Amino acid sequence: MEVFVQQLINGLTLGSIYGLIAIGYTMVFGIIGMVNFAHGDVFMVSAFIALIAFLILTTWLGVGSVVLALLIVLIVSMLFTSIVGWTIERLAYRPLRGSFRLAPLISAIGMSIFLMNFVQVTQGPRNKPVPPMLSDVIVVMQEGSYQVTISYKQIIIIVVTSVMLACFWYVVQKTPLGRAQRACEQDRKMAALLGVNVDRTISLTFVMGAALAAVAGTMYLMYYGVVSFADGFVPGVKAFTAAVLGGIGSLPGAVLGGLLIGLIETLWSAYFSVEYKDVAAFSILAIVLIFMPQGILGKPEVEKV
Amino acid sequence: MKSDAATARADFAAALKDAAIAALIALGVTLPLVGFRTDQGPDYKLILTTRFDLVAVMVALVFAARLALTLWTGHRPHAAGSSAVLERLKPAGSALFRLAGPALLGLALVLPFLPVTGRYELDLGILILTYIMLGWGLNIVVGLAGLLDLGYVAFYAVGAYSFAIISTQVIPATLPALGPWAFWICLPIAGLLAAFWGIVLGFPVLRLRGDYLAIVTLAFGEIIRIVLLNWQDFSGGPNGIASIPRPTFFGLPFTPGKDGFAATFGLHFDPTHRIVFLYYVILMLALITAFVSTRLRRLPIGRAWEALREDEIACRSLGINTTNTKLTAFALGAMFGGFAGSFFATRQGFISPESFNFMESAMILAIVVLGGAGSLLGVVISAIAMVGGVEMLRNLEFLKSVFGPNFDPTQYRMLIFGLVMVLIMIWRPRGLIATRRPSIALKEKKTISSDLIQEGHG
Incomplete structure (x- = not known):
């Protein structure tokens, strides 16, 4: 029971990170119908930006308060990652709009390889550790000698994720930009006829996806305390799994899917085997796509001729 | 004539502005990841080194490339010109391609x-x-x-x-x-x-x-x-x-x-x-x-x-x-x-x-x-x-x-x-x-450029 509660807490933390990345996949898929294969690497790039910002703040500027430093790091990382996300869309995807079906996916795979190796070349192939921060824990439950704990960083991750999702929900539901996005998602041609700037809306979708990935990247760096250039691939595929599980194109679905994937992964590691935890996530992807392609909250796809 | 010069100057100003924006974005993309490098210090702590010179070179390159690109596309008579040249080159190209297969095979055999x-x-x-x-x-x-x-x-x-x-x-x-x-x-x-x-x-x-x-x-x-x-x-x-x-x-x-x-x-x-x-x-x-x-x-x-x-x-x-x-x-x-x-x-x-x-x-x-x-x-x-x-x-x-x-x-x-x-x-x-050769044809087989083919839902 205690092990289960502890894994529940860990799973929710991990799931929040996956959920934030999954939103980027699901929004882009909803609006232009492509799998942005490079999104996992955008997440990795954001973790590196966060790492560099953190080092500048702590070692050069001598910011003592970790919370203040993290807040600034978060903003800086979101800002620069947004620029990266915008640039990728502009250079690698926009010229291919309306091109043949597989071209954007191939371009995205190329972009993913490029980003990974760009970071490897500029930052070196080694793991980058940061000193552990905010590792104090609160004991939630105690049974014999086993303590169920929740650490400050886990609380921060869950709180920041919730706040970000609330802001994001507000933008999508209540602002003109969100309305334009939803219009483009339903019918791009009609939205353009009605005066929605489709190119700009798609660009901003990429920017928002990248900004949320940057939140995930900063949280990931803080939680694990280490990042390397290859860290984008597996979380990327898992977040994509989360988006598919929740129903691709559905924003609440992406968050739900992320939480579920996080929980399944931690519970699998705790009760079965750590080595095969990625197999569990990848199998879920295959099983969901085969038996439930519309996901939990998605709309069934209607095939038109 | 004067108005031509004026539009050219306006074009140039617009191109300059465009290139400046591109350079600014390039700065934003390269500054964190290229400008700073993290390395493992002696005590397992990361130390930062700066490479702003490299960022400056990259930004300048983007600026120059973007400026050249805008001015070049703006001054080209019309875009169709290049594809007409390509059309004329096509027969020679396809003959080359017909020979390329056997030639490569021969080379592979005697290599x-x-x-x-x-x-x-x-x-x-x-x-x-x-x-x-x-x-x-x-x-x-x-x-x-x-x-x-x-x-x-x-x-x-x-x-x-x-x-x-x-x-x-x-x-x-x-x-x-x-x-x-x-x-x-x-x-x-x-x-x-x-x-x-x-x-x-x-x-x-x-x-x-x-x-x-x-x-x-x-x-x-x-x-x-x-x-x-x-x-x-x-x-x-x-x-x-x-x-x-x-x-x-x-x-x-x-x-x-x-x-x-x-x-x-x-x-x-x-x-x-x-x-x-x-x-x-x-x-x-x-x-x-x-x-x-x-x-x-x-x-x-x-x-x-x-x-x-x-x-x-x-x-x-x-x-x-x-x-x-x-x-x-x-x-x-x-x-x-x-x-x-x-x-x-x-x-x-x-x-x-x-x-x-x-x-x-x-x-x-x-x-x-x-x-x-x-x-x-x-x-x-x-x-x-x-x-x-x-x-x-x-x-x-x-x-x-x-x-x-x-x-x-x-x-x-x-x-x-x-x-x-x-x-x-x-x-x-x-x-x-990217050409497709139809596997069955009514009169004669013609290789078609794939640009003309609309792909269905595969």
Whole structure:
């Protein structure tokens, strides 16, 4: 029971990170119908930006308060990652709009390889550790000698994720930009006829996806305390799994899917085997796509001729 | 005249502003990741170093390139000019392409006997031919049937591991007398096992299309790699399988002894004999792949593949069994992947899961797609460019004199590779040789540019 509660807490933390990345996949898929294969690497790039910002703040500027430093790091990382996300869309995807079906996916795979190796070349192939921060824990439950704990960083991750999702929900539901996005998602041609700037809306979708990935990247760096250039691939595929599980194109679905994937992964590691935890996530992807392609909250796809 | 000068000045100002914005964005992209470098300090702490000079160079380059591009496109008389030139060049180009196939084949056949060919060139030739064979195998799945497979390396791995396990464990335990023939016995078995796995993995994903299919095949490829990595008793885990038997010349080993190949044929023993033999084995395997796939294109099954690629719904309406059509494509593609895997295992003598990661799948897919899906010659050209080009990079010593002695060009190889993938997709979304030859025609066969073809929901 205690092990289960502890894994529940860990799973929710991990799931929040996956959920934030999954939103980027699901929004882009909803609006232009492509799998942005490079999104996992955008997440990795954001973790590196966060790492560099953190080092500048702590070692050069001598910011003592970790919370203040993290807040600034978060903003800086979101800002620069947004620029990266915008640039990728502009250079690698926009010229291919309306091109043949597989071209954007191939371009995205190329972009993913490029980003990974760009970071490897500029930052070196080694793991980058940061000193552990905010590792104090609160004991939630105690049974014999086993303590169920929740650490400050886990609380921060869950709180920041919730706040970000609330802001994001507000933008999508209540602002003109969100309305334009939803219009483009339903019918791009009609939205353009009605005066929605489709190119700009798609660009901003990429920017928002990248900004949320940057939140995930900063949280990931803080939680694990280490990042390397290859860290984008597996979380990327898992977040994509989360988006598919929740129903691709559905924003609440992406968050739900992320939480579920996080929980399944931690519970699998705790009760079965750590080595095969990625197999569990990848199998879920295959099983969901085969038996439930519309996901939990998605709309069934209607095939038109 | 004056107004012309005024518009030119206004154009220039606009171009300047545009270039300045591009430079600003370039600054935003490069500043954090290029401007600062994190390195491990003496006490396991990271230390930062700055490289603002590099950022400045990059930003200036972007500014200049963007300015040149805007001014150039703005001053071109009209965009149609360049394509008219291309049209005029086309007949010459197609004649060249007709000759390119036989010429390359001839070159491939005599390569080991050319005076310039040394051990290094032969090894490079074998490597390129392996990728050509993998590309042609995947071409059946991607180019002909239009099913995007991102996990092709799984079948390559199945072939390699089947070969390794059968030849190092099964044959010595059951029929040691077959030892010298191991390669020739294991090759078909490995191919069949790979084909079997092609069907096993293909069956559940039949309903999926396009991007979804790509991601699920990627997941399958990763699952197989992780299982190979962790199932110690079966695959040796991360240590892999070593001392896989070398191929023999139909039973005659390439050894200096009395029963060896050289002694039997009265030649002087030379270790390159084996390499030359390996070269011809992979050439033959690749040619079989090409032969089978061109022949199959003309059979009903090949026509069904191409119909499936163009429009699945129409295909089904016309009574084509899409399940069988897709499964045969998967199985055949997988089988050739399995052959190539066996060859890889016997050539290396050692295999480990690291050789079968996602990058390998991406590489093979890139060779097929960038060459022009469906075109055999395109696969050859892009395999030579990708694999050979990367090797060329290794030899560019003069770059060291430009960028300093610590400059290692090979670390940029995947970087350039990714960039080339993006650029070719933008420049020619259907690949370098993007023409489609109809397999059946009313009057005369004409090669059509793929720009004219609308692709259905494959």
